[in-house]
Amino acid sequence: MVSEAQDQRRGRRPGARDTRRAARSRSAVPRVPYITRRIPIYEVLSDEGLEVIEHNAETILQEIGIEFRDDAEALELWRKAGADVEGSRVRFPRGMCRHLIQATAPREFTQHARNPERSVRIGGDHTVFAPAYGPPFVRNLDEGRRYASIEDFRNFVKLAYLSPYLHHSGGTVCEPVDLPVNKRHFDMVYSHIKYSDKPFMGSVTAAERAQDSVDMAKLVFGEAFVDNNTVVVSLINANSPMVFDGTMLGAAKVYARHNQAMLVSPFILAGAMSPVTVAGTCAQLFAEAQAGMAFTQLVRPGAPVVFGTFGSSISMQSGAPTFGTPEPALVLYTAAALARRLGVPFRSGGSLCGSKIPDAQAAFESAQTLLPTVLAGVNFVLHTAGWLEGGLCMGYEKFVMDADQAGMMHQLLRGVDLSENGQGMDAIREVGPGQHFLGCTHTRANFETAFYRSSIADNNSFEQWQAEGSLDAAHRAHKVWKRMLAEYEAPLLDPGIDEALQEFITKRKASFPDASH
């Protein structure tokens, strides 16, 4: 994984060391800036079924409405647009939100990276993998579990940069809790820019932090470019059920006004924040997401917006969140279909799990989330790598395991090659009954690209595996991320831009006191 990333660093010619590494890690999967799927979408519901959910979502928007809290400007925008505003409760004529979205929101858009080769297309047949978002803790086999720091943050930015199967640097890859709450966004955004050249996410914890994110992006991309292009994607969560709070609305307004993209995502643990049923949960989250997306179009028509959802369930015994179970997969397939019918990109899924450690539970649950994610046609996959413990913890070993699985998804989404070479009839004719294909012409011609090659799996004999220390997957993953970080070299960053960013941060940090909120 390491060497392919490094070969593509701008401005550096590959040397002998790179060539050796490239030979060692050559993979069947060509490196791409994002995936363009070649296999069909999986649908669980018929059009008639989806219409039932759409109808119910409209009923929720019309009868119950959505709260837009602590934001008088938002309520005024809704009033002017013709919604029924009563206190902070906004009720919408049937079809209003849908029409607002369909009138101006783009069906798909490009998020530009500072390295143009890493720009991603969000929407349509495309899938973009980004790391997990938000964990205050980290875990690795050396140290166990502890609070995350800015050094961990940089490490995960580096790991995502080095992975050929993650297309995006993500946002809060972990919470750098060693920095003041009201200033850590500077270091987070700077780290994404400095230690990676992949696209990244902005801060949403306050309107002014969103503004800082945009201002830093302007230093990198230029002011005019930012106003006309998407260079930051940000996560605008609903407070389900049926509430958007002032913080999120404040951040959304900043990003929308600057034409930057938003993932409007109801965060739902079904049974607590929505009904215990799949169809009920889908109707509610679709209502919430439509209200949020329509709001962004009131702020700036045409601002890129993504229908997002984070959906899982709770244990009805303990109330604890659960992951990788069948019901959230059904929600995911359904919501993805609703997004396609609405005509906006869709964000969901990832490699979610409830396990505290990268064990079989973590893997079962992650796979049972990630495979539905890609089969459903999710366009932006937050939480692709690193997620442990319901999102409370970012795992170093889990990160590289998940990235390996993301690599497999690349291969899956390429589908079946029906070219003459893919049909392989010459091989069958050459080999014939009772012989083996190992040395035949076709096998030798396709040797290097045949079959995805895992960086984590051990497929050796039991005896060889035992001789090598009887390691489990987590211990092999441990070696992988250690080696990646040891071999990491930063992508070039224009020294003038770097200086401007540092100057901006120093000035801004000095202009207000540290705070823990």
Add this chain to the structure above:
Amino acid sequence: MVSEAQDQRRGRRPGARDTRRAARSRSAVPRVPYITRRIPIYEVLSDEGLEVIEHNAETILQEIGIEFRDDAEALELWRKAGADVEGSRVRFPRGMCRHLIQATAPREFTQHARNPERSVRIGGDHTVFAPAYGPPFVRNLDEGRRYASIEDFRNFVKLAYLSPYLHHSGGTVCEPVDLPVNKRHFDMVYSHIKYSDKPFMGSVTAAERAQDSVDMAKLVFGEAFVDNNTVVVSLINANSPMVFDGTMLGAAKVYARHNQAMLVSPFILAGAMSPVTVAGTCAQLFAEAQAGMAFTQLVRPGAPVVFGTFGSSISMQSGAPTFGTPEPALVLYTAAALARRLGVPFRSGGSLCGSKIPDAQAAFESAQTLLPTVLAGVNFVLHTAGWLEGGLCMGYEKFVMDADQAGMMHQLLRGVDLSENGQGMDAIREVGPGQHFLGCTHTRANFETAFYRSSIADNNSFEQWQAEGSLDAAHRAHKVWKRMLAEYEAPLLDPGIDEALQEFITKRKASFPDASH
């Protein structure tokens, strides 16, 4: 899992202990003898793509042909049917095998269990889960890895009997290597009958052992019933590429003549036994399977036959088999579609992995096999539970982990409930913005059946998990199978039948010397 199985034991009334256990382990998934899917099949190829593969399979059958080795009777049957026989090589006019199959093989059929409530329907929209087949080793956390014994065999029969999510007792759930090779089939078939009342598989390692399996089934079901109904399903593997050997043909003839079902399964590790490409592998395995299935119809028109395939890949570096990678999933989806177009039931998939232990590798690979298995619409799923180490080892912990995942697949295949209760609009109206759903009427009404409840996953807080010993999933699974075996009680078996079986076995065992082949 235990108590539901026990509640349903025939001839025993549930007592207080059962009721307590039932309350403790009540699940969202109703116990069913087999699954009838309510969600669509996933297809990776269009009809045009499938036609290319079908065309190539016909070309293989016509030009290259299939070897039927060491069986003059088989060659004579083919000659009479109009095939071109040259030595042991049989070449088929285009469409011949397809027509033979479509003329007489049933599209679906019932395999009867000795408990009629456990009979399974194989084919159509149905899915039957059976344990892993064939491992000479077992592994558990107490003992590590060692050779399997007849006691292990009995244990896995008991665990499959107790699991509400396995519908079938399977066949060689592990190899009882403590018994003579030429007599262990008596003990295996007897164990399936004695310790379970679910349907089971027969021996295929020699024609006379197949006959013993049928004869024992006759003692249980009666001779006339067996001739008119399927009570044994057996695994007839092709020796890919393009060979059926005398042993398998001998067993196939016995089962076909007795109207018992066969899973005709090319066993393919792509790159070694087939081309390194998905389309090439599919054409070859489809040719092999068609030749084998058509042969069963020559022996006895109308004998139930299943298109089976065991497909995985090899590491192109080491030659070792690999599992849970994307290419075998594409083969699986494609072969399942070919089976539907041909009009026969399909067997493939399972919970395959290359890992030696039930770690994250095992879980990732198993999930990446099992989910494609159910989405592809596989009808008979051998290797659903227990599989480790490429099939060399049967894992006790892995077995209960896999059974738990099989439970999740039950829930997934039930699809989205669009009833009024499923839509949950009353709940959304009752709760409203900013509140929670935990105590609302709808949640209370659906409390017990909402969401699949895993028997293995730990969803508690980090602190609670730590206080309980920081166990990984394997250690929780260890407790589950230990408890299941401790609480096991055998289903009733008519003492007359039991005696007849034992008498038959004693006589047959005494009639020829032990042998290690």
